[in-house]
Amino acid sequence: MNIVGHELKKILLFPALIGFVVLALALNIAIVSTMCNSYANFIANATRTTGVHLGTAFNEAALQLESGLYTDTFRLHTSNVVDVLYGYDTRYIADFAVEWRGLSGLNERLMRWKYARFQYAVDARQQAGDSMTVYFANITYMRHQALFNYTMGALLFQGIILAALIMLLSIGYENSATTEYVVFTTKTGRKVNRHKLLAGTIAGVGVYAVLAIVTLTVYFAFNPMGGTWGSNVSSGFNLVRDGFMARPFVTWHSLNVAQYLMAFLAVSLGIVLCFSFMAYAVGLWVRNSYIGFLLIIALNGVLYLLPIYSPFHMLSFAVNQSPIWLVLMRDMWFTDGGNNIILPHFETVGVMGSLAVLVVIGMFSAAGFKRRNLL
Amino acid sequence: MENISLEFQNGVYGLLAPNGAGKTTLIKMLTTLIFPTKGQILYDGVEISQLDEAYRDVLGYLPQDFGYYRNYSPMQFLGYIAALKGIDGSTAKRKALQLLELVALTEVKDKKMRKFSGGMIQRVGIAQAMLNDPKILILDEPTAGLDPKERVRFRNLIAGLAEDRTVILSTHIVSDIESIAHQVIMFKDHTLLCCDSPEALRGDRFANLEEVFMHIYDEAGIA
């Protein structure tokens, strides 16, 4: 077995980790099993017949549906639907953002530039008929939130906590077992931390994958998506709320529910990786894992507070793309991001940028550790 | 530590000094765990920090507080250390079995170490230090936790190992090195006091090394 294999074995056979994962799964299953909605199940089933594109054909197919408890409600909400993106002008959102945040100069220009570009996305969604897809009709916001905010949010929080703990476990294992002197005087020496980084990353991502697969399998067992998989998330029924205003949920690219879920999982994995790397850097500086974990919490606490209290808009915009803010803004991923965000595709830019910064910090930490006296 | 100049050849070197004199500090420097603020440590004429893993490849080390994984068996633990020492799987297994036989742990090679006595753990520690057949073997208080029979056995083991390598052995127990050390190194006030053979240190005045030790450090007001 190579070194990474040994390190992985040490992590994955750690009894408390197995206990944590089992507890998290039990909690997730308990949460998602309470999210059942019989009207949503009806829509999931009905859209297999009607398809997802609203219009005459949809209405005719809806009329053919077998009469039941929800049939009339469904027909009522899916007929005569107005295309909310028709004539939708993003300048008003830009005006609001500029006024609300008191932006001027470069900040104002960038905010207006973002919304000018976003107008193209809005028009493209409208022209492609994305906004005229049914999703979960009048309960779309509730169902979208149930899956992408609450379920994926719970998974994300568990994922980042576990990723940080696992990396601290990996890096701090020798200190905890008092085997540092033996391990760091072998041929591999302090370079063992590279193997620990890889093992910790694989384990963190793997545990997140296990949690996600099991949780989502249970979620979709209780809440089948049926025909709505093909519906676009930029459906006119969907909303985005950022505390100040509710507006249509529009993504930069055309994404159906299945594609959105995949993209969401990819960004989530990126954030999990960020927390792994963060814990790696902290673990190299702080040998006490308890203090290390508290430091990670403190660091993210500072990142959380910085945009709220910073007098510099640009600093706030940058920090709003840090991993902890991305977690908090998960219900806006792939959309314009509201007035906290100045760049298009903030979640992708945020994850990539955070990873790059954390890799550099990790490299500095590793270089520092190489010459550190191990007393 | 200040003003220390030492040269090691093949053979056993006994490090003898009271607590706090700097034995462990010197050992940690020799094992690259800490770095000297001034001066150099050379191996075959090259600075050891430059040699990096090439130096550690010839190093075997048993620390004073030898840590181990409680849920691992000796075979699993040696397998892990062998991987860190860059030894391939099949060689590692063969070498581990051979060493476990040498330290008389063959019967418990697959038992979890959590139930091992202090002496058994120490023997696992000696085995891991020997895995890469090191040219430099550094043992910090290696006989701590061993019973008298094991200590005798250990002394013989070290004497046998020292034929073609440098063994640096730090201990409080003077009798551990008296019979096997080719050279005894003593420190006082973080500086080198002497480095000589046990015979030369004893001379005609003292019956054994313990008397030498007591005399030197009594004079210094340390012992």
Place this chain on the structure above:
Amino acid sequence: MRIVKHELRKIWNGRILLIIALLCVGFWFGGLREGVRSFDSLTRHGIFGAYQGLMFELFGETLESHELAAFDLPGRIAAVENELDAIIAKTPVFAVWGITHFAQYDTWRNSENFWLDLGATQIDGTVFFTDEAIETHEAMLQALQGHDGTLEGWFATPYMRRGHLLALEWRYANYNIWLESMIAHDSRPMVVQSAERILAMGNNSLIDNDLTRYFSLYSAVVGVLAVVAVAVLITPLIVVDRGRKVNYLQYSSKIGRKILRAQFAAIVLSAFVLSIAIIALAFIPFLMLSWRYWNASILSSCINRLWLYDITFGQYVVVAAILIIVLAVATAGAIFIASRFSQEILAAMFKIVPVTAALIGIAIVSLDQMFSAQNSVFTHFFRGQIIAPEIIVCIAISIICVVVAGIFAWRERRAELQ
């Protein structure tokens, strides 16, 4: 007792206290400060503006029907409408559209033709605004709501004051109808029972509309802080002792395994003291703003949020404080159990983090909107079937944690050290 003192000294060390102090500062700037500021603002900028506060100043904690009559809501509404009439009379944009007084404007503004009259077009049921229509509408609004740019100024405009007075009038006209509707339609027995009781006795509380809701959210955040702070404070004690094998010395001394009982006592005492300190520090800024409502009933005037029990705000604060202390003690018990089965801090963290997260969740769902029909424990877990399940849940969890921890401390006398 001397041993408990020693254990307390180990727990309350400078480094951990510094971390807890930083934690408190973080919570203050991360949420509590905004909670205090938001409530302060809502006392003047809520749906009733400053009128509810004025009524409280005039009539005290309750509002009797003759006092409501004396407050003369219709008269006050007529007075602000007169002010609006005066504004309309001197603003040319209204004259252009033939508007001479506010009632006329209000009727037109709420008609379906308003935007079409201004020049907007309608295609397939969708109204498309023109720049001209928007400009005219904004000019009218500007005249009616023109202010100095501050929130105070905006809420002081006659247009906004009219809205506040109408909201108050609507509340007093519809509150009982709303209660009757709940009695007729709500499926939660305790909600129906409470609505019937409130209907029978009449809700005459003049407590600030937003106070109880904001305080409940505030106390939930304080609860989270208390749980986290207790976890940070007591986690190292037992784990560090076990990791450094100090427990070998302890168990082989005269006190023996009873040391664990002393440690348990020290942990519970620490949780108790720390939670009281946090409550005292955190509650003071909020109560300084809301002290005057201490004896007012929590049954606020808000329609759509039913507070279930007729207790005073002071009693509500005390119950919230007690529940926070109870949860802090539960945290102490749970962490004691997790620590007892950990040889070192890393293993302990994998147990303590989910335990703390679970207790944070319980603090939030129990304390947020406590004693209202919207409380998650009451509605989602118990479906409104029993009275005050928030209290039952918190106390039950605390008892379970403390009793199980106590059992482990007691059973330690038979535990073998390897």
